[in-house]
Amino acid sequence: MKINNYFSKNFDNKKRLINSIKIIVIHYTGMQSERESLLRLCDPRSKVSSHFLINRSGKIYRLVQDNKIAWHAGKSCWGKYRDLNKNSIGIELVNKGHQFGYTNFKKKQLSSLITICKKLIKKYKIKKKNIVGHSDIAPLRKTDPGEKFPWKLLASKKIGIWHMNKPSFLKKFRKIKIKDKKDKIRFIKSLNHVGYCFLPNNKFTFVKVVKAFQRHYRKELINGILDKECLIIAQNLSKNL
Numbered sequence: 001m002k003i004n005n006y007f008s009k010n011f012d013n014k015k016r017l018i019n020s021i022k023i024i025v026i027h028y029t030g031m032q033s034e035r036e037s038l039l040r041l042c043d044p045r046s047k048v049s050s051h052f053l054i055n056r057s058g059k060i061y062r063l064v065q066d067n068k069i070a071w072h073a074g075k076s077c078w079g080k081y082r083d084l085n086k087n088s089i090g091i092e093l094v095n096k097g098h099q100f101g102y103t104n105f106k107k108k109q110l111s112s113l114i115t116i117c118k119k120l121i122k123k124y125k126i127k128k129k130n131i132v133g134h135s136d137i138a139p140l141r142k143t144d145p146g147e148k149f150p151w152k153l154l155a156s157k158k159i160g161i162w163h164m165n166k167p168s169f170l171k172k173f174r175k176i177k178i179k180d181k182k183d184k185i186r187f188i189k190s191l192n193h194v195g196y197c198f199l200p201n202n203k204f205t206f207v208k209v210v211k212a213f214q215r216h217y218r219k220e221l222i223n224g225i226l227d228k229e230c231l232i233i234a235q236n237l238s239k240n241l
């Protein structure tokens with residue numbers, strides 16, 4: 001695997017211990033072009049960066065060394081981790097994103113991503129459940145890498161987790177409202193077990209987390225409403241961890 005160095009200075013001066021790397025966060029760049037994205041991730045004024053960037057042809061750039069803390073996650077939470085920059089590797093995929101014309105990720109781009117994730121997982125012993133999207137760890141602020149990102153495909157390569165339910169089975173439960181409060185609590189507990197963080201009593205937060213969950217695991221309908229299909233998926237994910 002060829003990696004092109006294109007160094008950014010946007011990282012903490014302090015080195016981190018290799019065993020503090022626990023999570024891989026996947027992003028899209030959400031900008032008009034690859035060039036613009038590279039410039040921004042390397043511009044000291046932007047104060048953002050990531051460890052890697054993968055363009056549409058699958059070319060990989062290393063922007064920040066793994067042992068440095070890059071600035072990609074921002075205020076975020078996953079399981080017991082808070083503000084994940086210090087515990088994670090950030091990978092940016094070139095894609096215009098929801099704002100400028102969201103498109104499917106390219107095959108070559110995904111195949112480079114898979115190669116690099118496999119290496120990182122092995123090197124840092126990263127758990128499957130800790131391979132996440134930016135929206136999973138910052139659901140109030142972020143929607144990347146978005147619903148076009150093929151989490152199921154990655155999970156089939158042992159990158160990230162996926163549920164065991166058949167789509168034809170699940171579909172029957174779509175839009176069936178959850179009325180029982182206990183079911184809502186079951187859903188929240190399952191999501192907490194998977195890693196999602198939220199304040200259960202805040203309605204706004206709840207809707208945003210449900211949306212992030214749907215973007216990742218139930219992309220056919222992203223409405224922020226908890227239905228029975230979402231509950232079944234969440235319980236299945238949690239049970240199989």
Ligand SMILES: [Zn+2]
Pocket residue numbers: 026027028072134142144
């Ligand atoms: Zn992001």
